Amino acid sequence: MKHIFIFIFFFSTIISFPQSKKNLHLIPSQNNTKASTKVYSNKVNDKNLNIYIKPSSNSNTFKDILPILTLLLGIFINRSIDFLTDRKRIKKHGERWKIELNSLETPINKQNEIIKTFLIEHEKEKAEVPQMTIYSSLDCKTFDSLDKPELIKYLEKYRSKKYSESIKISNKIQAFISIQKGIFENLNIKFKDYLREISLHTTSLNNNLQELHRIFGDYAVEIDKEIGKSSINDDRVKPILILFENEIIPYRENALYNIYHIDDKFYKPLIGILTQLRHDDRTKPLITSVRQGMISINYIKNEKxxxxxxxxxxxxxxxxxxxxxxIILKELK
Known part of the structure; x- marks a missing residue:
C-alpha cells in the first residue's frame, strides 16, 4: 500500500499515449487547408472521403501533466501513510510505557506488606528463618527494551505536553526506574547476604557445640583420673553435664538450636560454672570454646x-x- 503510487503512475502513463491507428488507412489530402489542420482521404465506394482532424491542445496538455499529477498524488499518499504509521508506532510505544509503569503499582505495595510481615516473624526469638518473597518484576528490566525518545514524542503528540515538559516528565520516569532498580538490587543482595552469613555462623555454632562436648568429655576423664572413679556426680562435672543433657543433647540430632535459648540457658550458666573453676587450668579449653560459641551467637544477632x-x-x-x-501515572493520563 505504501508504494501504490507506482502502480498509479505506471497505469496513467500507459493511458496517456494515443491509441493505435493500425486499422486506418488514411492518406493525407493535398487540398489546401490551414496548417494546423490535418486532412486524410480514403476511398469509400469509389468516392473520395476526406477526414479533417484538428489537434486538441487541451487534450495533449492533460496527457502531458497527468504523469506529474500522478507522481505528486503518489508522494502525497506515501507521506500520508508514513505519517499515520509514525503516529501508530508512537502511540503503541507510549501505551507500552504506561502499561509497564502501571504494572509496578501492585507489586510495590505487596512487597512492602510482605516485608512488614517478614519483620514481625524475624524479630521473634526463634531458630527458623522466615521465608520472604521478592517480586522479580520490580527489577524493572522490561524498561530496558523500551524506547525513551518515543516516550517524549508520545507525551507531545498524545498528552499535549510541550517539549520541555515532556523532557521533564521523561527524566522523572527514568529517575524513578533507576531508583526502583537500586532498591530491588539492594533488597536481593542484603537478603542473600543475610542468609549466607546466618548459615555460616550457624554452622560455626553447631561445630562449636560439638567441639565443646568433646572438650567437656576430656575434662571429665581428667577428673575421673584425679578421683579414681566416675566423676558423674562430682560438683565440677555434674552441673555441666546437666546443662548438656537439658539444653544441647535434645536438639543435637537436627541441629535446630535456638540461639537465644542457648545463649541464656546454656552458655551464660556454663560461663558462671567455669568462672568458679577458673583456677583449674583444665577448664581453660572449655572457657575458650564457650567464648567462641557466644561470638557466633553475637554474629547471628548482629546479622538479624x-x-x-x-x-x-x-x-x-x-x-x-x-x-x-x-504522580507519574497522573501525568500520563
Missing amino acids: YYLKVNLESTITQYTQQAKELE
Whole structure:
C-alpha cells in the first residue's frame, strides 16, 4: 500500500499515449487547408472521403501533466501513510510505557506488606528463618527494551505536553526506574547476604557445640583420673553435664538450636560454672570454646539486626516510590 503510487503512475502513463491507428488507412489530402489542420482521404465506394482532424491542445496538455499529477498524488499518499504509521508506532510505544509503569503499582505495595510481615516473624526469638518473597518484576528490566525518545514524542503528540515538559516528565520516569532498580538490587543482595552469613555462623555454632562436648568429655576423664572413679556426680562435672543433657543433647540430632535459648540457658550458666573453676587450668579449653560459641551467637544477632534496619529502610523507600509512581501515572493520563 505504501508504494501504490507506482502502480498509479505506471497505469496513467500507459493511458496517456494515443491509441493505435493500425486499422486506418488514411492518406493525407493535398487540398489546401490551414496548417494546423490535418486532412486524410480514403476511398469509400469509389468516392473520395476526406477526414479533417484538428489537434486538441487541451487534450495533449492533460496527457502531458497527468504523469506529474500522478507522481505528486503518489508522494502525497506515501507521506500520508508514513505519517499515520509514525503516529501508530508512537502511540503503541507510549501505551507500552504506561502499561509497564502501571504494572509496578501492585507489586510495590505487596512487597512492602510482605516485608512488614517478614519483620514481625524475624524479630521473634526463634531458630527458623522466615521465608520472604521478592517480586522479580520490580527489577524493572522490561524498561530496558523500551524506547525513551518515543516516550517524549508520545507525551507531545498524545498528552499535549510541550517539549520541555515532556523532557521533564521523561527524566522523572527514568529517575524513578533507576531508583526502583537500586532498591530491588539492594533488597536481593542484603537478603542473600543475610542468609549466607546466618548459615555460616550457624554452622560455626553447631561445630562449636560439638567441639565443646568433646572438650567437656576430656575434662571429665581428667577428673575421673584425679578421683579414681566416675566423676558423674562430682560438683565440677555434674552441673555441666546437666546443662548438656537439658539444653544441647535434645536438639543435637537436627541441629535446630535456638540461639537465644542457648545463649541464656546454656552458655551464660556454663560461663558462671567455669568462672568458679577458673583456677583449674583444665577448664581453660572449655572457657575458650564457650567464648567462641557466644561470638557466633553475637554474629547471628548482629546479622538479624542489620537485616531489620535494611528492611525498614526498604519499606520507607518503597512507600516513597509508590507515591512517586502515583504522580507519574497522573501525568500520563
